[in-house]
Amino acid sequence: MTTPLAQQHCQPISRGTAALDAATIATLLPxxxxxxxxxxxxxxxxxxxxxxxxxxxxxxxAVAWIAHQQDHHPDLQVGYNRCRITWRTHAVGGLSLNDFICAARTDNLEAAA
Known part of the structure; x- marks a missing residue:
């Protein structure tokens, strides 16, 4: 059985690592x-x-704390009663597993509120 995204930890990614392919993205999105x-x-x-x-x-x-702990940092757009979060991995020029891990951890914040 695969560990849920929210329970995984981000891993360092070096330049030259490939971005996730469409099939992998499709399996993680659910x-x-x-x-x-x-x-x-x-x-x-x-x-x-x-x-x-x-x-x-x-x-x-709370998102900043996750970003610090995972050493993976999002783009944030903040307004009075909203926040838009964008996760991306610049080093791979696309999405990495780290983006999905941090998105899942962010969702856990909402569930805890």
């Missing part, structure tokens, strides 16, 4: 069903909504 893969398969994005600014910033801080 674990993070609310995330959207970019048309060019280079990123995962999702928008989260909150009751107010305080809840939004608390969520952003």
């Amino acid at each position: 674990q993070i069903p609310q995330w959207m893969v970019a048309a060019d398969s280079t990123s995962l994005s999702r928008e989260f909504r909150f009751r107010d600014f305080y809840a939004t910033v608390a969520f952003v801080n």
